[in-house]
Amino acid sequence: MGTVSRVLNGHTAVSAETRQRVLAAIAELNYSPNLAARRLSRGKTMVIGALVPYFTNPSVVRRLQGVVSVVKGSQYDLILFDVESVERRDSYVRNVLRRQIVDGLLMISLTPTDEDVAELQRAHMPTVLVDARHPQLSRVVVDNVAGGYMATRYLIDLGHRRIAYISDFLDDPFNSPVRDRFTGYCQALAEAGIPFRPEYHLQGIHGRSAARQMMRQLLQLPDPPTAIFAYSDTQAIGVLEETQAQGVAVPQHLALIGFDNIEASEYLHITTISQSLYASGISGCELLLQTMTEPPSEPQELLLPLELIQRQTTDPLLPTSA
Amino acid sequence: MGTVSRVLNGHTAVSAETRQRVLAAIAELNYSPNLAARRLSRGKTMVIGALVPYFTNPSVVRRLQGVVSVVKGSQYDLILFDVESVERRDSYVRNVLRRQIVDGLLMISLTPTDEDVAELQRAHMPTVLVDARHPQLSRVVVDNVAGGYMATRYLIDLGHRRIAYISDFLDDPFNSPVRDRFTGYCQALAEAGIPFRPEYHLQGIHGRSAARQMMRQLLQLPDPPTAIFAYSDTQAIGVLEETQAQGVAVPQHLALIGFDNIEASEYLHITTISQSLYASGISGCELLLQTMTEPPSEPQELLLPLELIQRQTTDPLLPTSA
DNA sequence: CTGAAAGCGCTAACAA
């Protein structure tokens, strides 16, 4: 039995002849090792976990696709943990750890609490953050402050002064990009000498319909904005729906810029800030795999680039899409 | 140790007092059982696997979301197997089985070969098919022949006679819906006395750009079609892109109907046949869970409904979308 | 009702 194990794992030296015999027997019996036993014995599960909020969110799905593409080429399997309900949010890390079911953890678009991180480290669980940041964990991120600035600045350069920001809730502790982009938005306004108007910053739960409602609210303002910076493309789509419903011409009467560059923003010709979602999944997963084999002395940070994709919701010179 | 196990699993009778003591100790030590050991001992992994082709395909993702929503409420974890590359297709089932890593298997939009099914049954692996059919396996499906018929018939009723079908490759053994919808398409044509024209049926790899190319090809025909039935909404989007590029007015000069009712088809106002993707994931997973606890005497078939969603790519009376 | 002990199938350390 020991010898068989040696052959299977290419471990220590085995004579060529014995190896052949073992291999033959394996083929004959159609034998394959029991993973549960191997796991128990080795103390490794050969599974990595992806902790994901709102699996319905297209940008999260896109990142996950990047992750999957890397996992496929590795020895590991991928377990998906969806953190949709608020109740599960509290203890998701604890749950995953206690089950001792994964050798490494990828947290996507979820900022862990200090307590979470303490537990993670106590359990020596290799962890990589994608689209989230914590000083003690390796991460793959973009500069969201710069992104918010870039979007807002672009609108300002087009001549807009009344610029609204439609976003998720700023005080969500799990979602720091919302705040960062808001910071960038404020910076760009300040730099241009445009005072921040609280009524131009609307927050709501993430999604098309909430964004649409917020847009409706903005249009009812006595002094409605002439340009919208939406926290995500999903929300930009909601904005677009409302403008269509109300007959507001985009971009002639209202400019719109989103964030993420999800596929739908391409169909809809929405100007947006592209962050390489797929690449973030790839890099995050690669970083995790690497961290699992040789833990870096200190947390790594990978900064992915942002790019403004100019489409038809911001340029008054181009016709609206058909 | 035995007693602890009894407490944890609420198994046989344990005195209330002992139970309390054990529970207290557990809490104190922050103990939680090792899953790998439990698995080895019980011979169950408490994991179900989802075998998924082309994880990038929006309709597959949507189904998966339904699956995830059910898994979350169960005791099981979900492992994702992405079958993107052709090489992996051959042996995906064998791979999953040999690893003995899941207690049940969900195959989404993948038709297994007879050989696969034989292996599955030899391994006593509970399996449920979603959007695929095999006489010996339980499945959640729609009537794709009826769907193809419904779409084509609708175009015919609008007055069209030159109707093209843009689809994936008909001879893909893993993809039977392509053929079924084609059958429905032919039936509707025949019923209306419209001869089938081979040049109106184009096949290509799945995706927007291939569909766009096929559409270009159709427009170059001396006698181009006046209506398109696209196998999927993704392909319908490609068609729409080409019409926009060529300045062909939809629906005035060309009617278009898709299939699936993915979210993007709503943004783009594409008429489509809705199959409840999310619900199929839910039903499939529920059926699997049920099959795992008490295997049905014979394979079950769940038939989900189809519905024609009329939007702006087929009705000449409505304006095109903005 | 509870403690002891065997065994799940593998890996790894130890002899031979």
Add this chain to the structure above:
DNA sequence: TTGTTAGCGCTTTCAG
């Protein structure tokens, strides 16, 4: 180099 053996941490059977 290779056979043997002791765990890995749980569940479950068997005594007590």
